[in-house]
Amino acid sequence: MTIQWYPGHMAKARRIMESRIRQVDALIELVDARLPISSRNPVLEQLSTRRPSIIVMTRSDLADPDATEAWRTYFETHGRTAVAANVLSGEGLGLVRDALFKVASEKINRDKQRGIKRTIIRAMVVGIPNVGKSSFINKSARRSIAKTGNQPGVTRQEQWVKMGDIELLDTPGVLWPKIDTPEQGLRLALSGAIKEQIYDVEEVAAYFLTFASTRYPQLLADRYKLTDITPIEWSDMQTVWPQVEPLFTTIGKLRGMLVKGGEVDLERVSRMVIKEVQDGILGRITLEWPERQLNVET
Numbered sequence: 001m002t003i004q005w006y007p008g009h010m011a012k013a014r015r016i017m018e019s020r021i022r023q024v025d026a027l028i029e030l031v032d033a034r035l036p037i038s039s040r041n042p043v044l045e046q047l048s049t050r051r052p053s054i055i056v057m058t059r060s061d062l063a064d065p066d067a068t069e070a071w072r073t074y075f076e077t078h079g080r081t082a083v084a085a086n087v088l089s090g091e092g093l094g095l096v097r098d099a100l101f102k103v104a105s106e107k108i109n110r111d112k113q114r115g116i117k118r119t120i121i122r123a124m125v126v127g128i129p130n131v132g133k134s135s136f137i138n139k140s141a142r143r144s145i146a147k148t149g150n151q152p153g154v155t156r157q158e159q160w161v162k163m164g165d166i167e168l169l170d171t172p173g174v175l176w177p178k179i180d181t182p183e184q185g186l187r188l189a190l191s192g193a194i195k196e197q198i199y200d201v202e203e204v205a206a207y208f209l210t211f212a213s214t215r216y217p218q219l220l221a222d223r224y225k226l227t228d229i230t231p232i233e234w235s236d237m238q239t240v241w242p243q244v245e246p247l248f249t250t251i252g253k254l255r256g257m258l259v260k261g262g263e264v265d266l267e268r269v270s271r272m273v274i275k276e277v278q279d280g281i282l283g284r285i286t287l288e289w290p291e292r293q294l295n296v297e298t
Contacts, residue, residue, distance in 0.1 A: 014043050017171055020124060024169060026104050027053035028096070030127035030136060032191050033063035033084055035287045036071045038184045039193060044126050051124075052103035053080075056096055058132040060084035067286035074290035087135040096140075100166070124169040130193050137161050137170050183207070183234065187287045192278045203237045205270035206244045208277055210234040211287065213247075219283040223276070224251045 021027075027048055032039040036057055047053075055075055060068055068084050075082035081099050085092030101108065104121050111119040127133050141163045161168045179185040186207040189199045210232040212220045217229040224247075232243045251257075252264030255272065259265045276282050 017043075017047060017124065017126060020169060020171075021047060021050055024051060024122045024124045025107050026100060026121060026123045027051050028056055028100065028123050028125045028136075028168070029053055030056050030058050030125065030131045030133055032131050032193070033057035033060045033068050033071070034285065035187045035191055036075075037288060038187045039128055039131060039191065041126075041128055047126065048080075052106075054096070054099045054103055055080055055082040056136065057082060057084045058087050058127075058136065060092065061086040061089070062280040062284060064284050064286040067289050070290045085136070087132040087139055090139045093136075093140055097166070118165060120165055120167060122167045122169070124171060126171055128188075128193055130191075133170060137168055140166075140168065182236070190274060190277055190287060200237075201270040201274060202266050205273040206237060206240065206248075207234055208273060209244050209247050210240055212282075212285070215289075216283070216285055219285065220247075223282050225254055226250055 027044075029040070029044055029048060036055075057063070057068060057071060063084075072082045072084065081103055083092060083095040083099050085096055087093075100121060100123060104119075104123075107121070108119045125133050125137060141161050159170045161170060179188070185194070185199070186204055188194050189196075189204045190208055209220070211234060213229050214231040214233065217231070220226050220229055226247065229247075230243070232240055234240060248266055248269050249264050251273070252266070252269045255269070257265045257268040257272070277285065
C-alpha cells in the first residue's frame with residue numbers, strides 16, 4: 001500500500017514541538033500497544049534524545065497482553081522506560097506518574113539541593129494522530145479538557161494542563177510524511193491512525209486476515225465460524241488474493257453481506273472486519289511483535 005502525505009500541517013506541528021522542547025523537563029511519548037514501532041514517529045524519537053522520556057503504550061486493553069509485556073521488556077533492553085495504560089479507564093496511569101518522576105529524578109534532586117521542596121514536572125505529551133493523547137490528558141487530569149474522538153487529527157493546537165505537581169503540554173498529532181514499508185501503512189490503517197478515505201479497505205482487510213491466519217487463527221475461527229484455516233504469508237494483494245478470497249466469501253455469506261446475484265459484497269466485509277479489529281470485538285490482538293523487530297535490527 002502506497003500512501004502520499006502532504007506534510008504542511010505536520011511540519012507546523014514539528015516546529016511547535018521543537019520550539020517548546022526547552023520549556024519542558026520530560027517527554028511522554030504515546031504509542032499504540034498493538035503496533036509500538038509503526039506508531040512511533042522518527043521526529044519524536046529525535047526529540048526523546050533531548051529530554052528524559054517515557055513511552056506509554058496506550059490501548060493496552062485491545063492488545064495481546066503477552067505481546068505488551070514483551071514490548072515493555074524490548075524497550076527496557078534498549079534503554080527506554082515503557083509502561084502500558086488504558087487511557088479510557090485510567091488503568092496504568094499511576095505507573096505513568098511513577099515513571100515520569102523516575103526519569104525526571106535529576107531535576108528533582110537539583111531542586112532539593114536548591115531548597116525547593118515541591119518540584120513541578122513539566123512534560124510534553126507527543127504521539128501520532130488517534131493514539132489517545134487527549135484521552136490520556138483528560139483521564140490524568142480527571143476532567144474533560146482536551147477534545148477527543150475516534151478519528152485521527154482531533155487535536156489541532158497545543159494547550160497546557162495543570163494537575164498538581166505535573167503540568168502537561170498537549171500537542172497536535174504528528175505522522176511522518178513517508179511510510180517506510182507497505183506493511184507499516186497497512187498496520188497503521190488497521191489501528192485507525194490513517195483516515196479511511198486514503199487507503200483501500202479490501203487490501204487492509206486482506207492483510208489482516210492473512211496476518212491473523214498465522215498469529216491468531218483461533219480468534220478468526222471463533223468469530224467467523226471458519227474451519228481449517230491455512231496460514232497465509234502476506235506479500236502483496238495480488239499474490240495472496242487467491243488464498244484469502246475464500247475467507248472473505250465465508251465471512252460474507254455468514255453475515256449475509258451479499259449483493260444482487262448472491263455474490264459477496266467485498267467492501268462491506270472489509271469495512272466490518274476492520275471495524276471489529278479496531279473495536280476489539282475479535283479479541284485482544286497485537287499487530288507487530290518484538291521478535292520480528294529484533295530480526296529486522298540484526
